[in-house]
Amino acid sequence: MLISRATTADVAGLARLLCIDTAGEGVDDQAVDEFAIDLDRWWADRGDSHAAFVARSARGEVVGMAWVAFVPRVPRPGATRRMSADIQTVFIRSDHRGRGLGTALVEAASEHATRRGAAHATAHSSRRAVPVNGRLGFASSPQLLRTTAPGT
Template sequence: MRISEANADDIAELARLLWLNSDDGELVQQSVDAFAAELEEWWAACAASHVAYVARLDGPELVGMAWVALIARPPRPGMTSRMSADIQSVFVTPDVRGQGIGAALIQAASDHAVRLGALRVTVHSGTKAVPLYERLGFESSRQLLQR
């Protein structure tokens, strides 16, 4: 397994994974190629705030992804550069699940955020993935609320 930061050459494969990870209701009447074109535009606009990590096995095809959104926070006295991060859109193709790929992707994305100075890394997880995130050091927090 190879984990690496995604680049523009990975957009078509990322689009395929995002497509596979979508609920049927989200697929509308759009082809994967049309979605890839939209993703390419989004990628260019959001490159400073979003990074994707990807997993490959033996070939060039992606078998997994994990995105991290970097969020600038207002400065505080003595801390002019504050950042948080959010893990998003983690997906591993069903045929290779259970091999540690998801954990490796989440770890790579989290490590990236921490290297850049994120004070915290959050995730909004599906129920099935909660034990995985807990094994990786994520904990529930009474202070993290959502509306």
């Protein structure tokens, strides 16, 4: 398996994974194609703030992904370019799970966040991924709190 930073050439593969993650393994190709157009536009508008990493099969097919979003933070004296990162939407196709791809993708996204200067990164984890992310250095923090909008 190969882990690499995604490019616009990977939009169709990313769109397919996002559709599978949302609807299950049986996705409609036309719906994927339509969503790929929306995803391509969305990402074009956010290329500086969002990066994606992909896992490819031996045939080059996109079988896993991880996104990292960068958030500028309020400047402080002596630190005018503060940033944090949030790792989101880590997903591996079911027939490729259990091979360490999620770990490799989160590592790639975390390393990218560090290289871009993020002071810290958060990870949105499924229950199954909490131990994996813990092994990668993510830990619960009593200072990091969240709220959820009603109805979500």
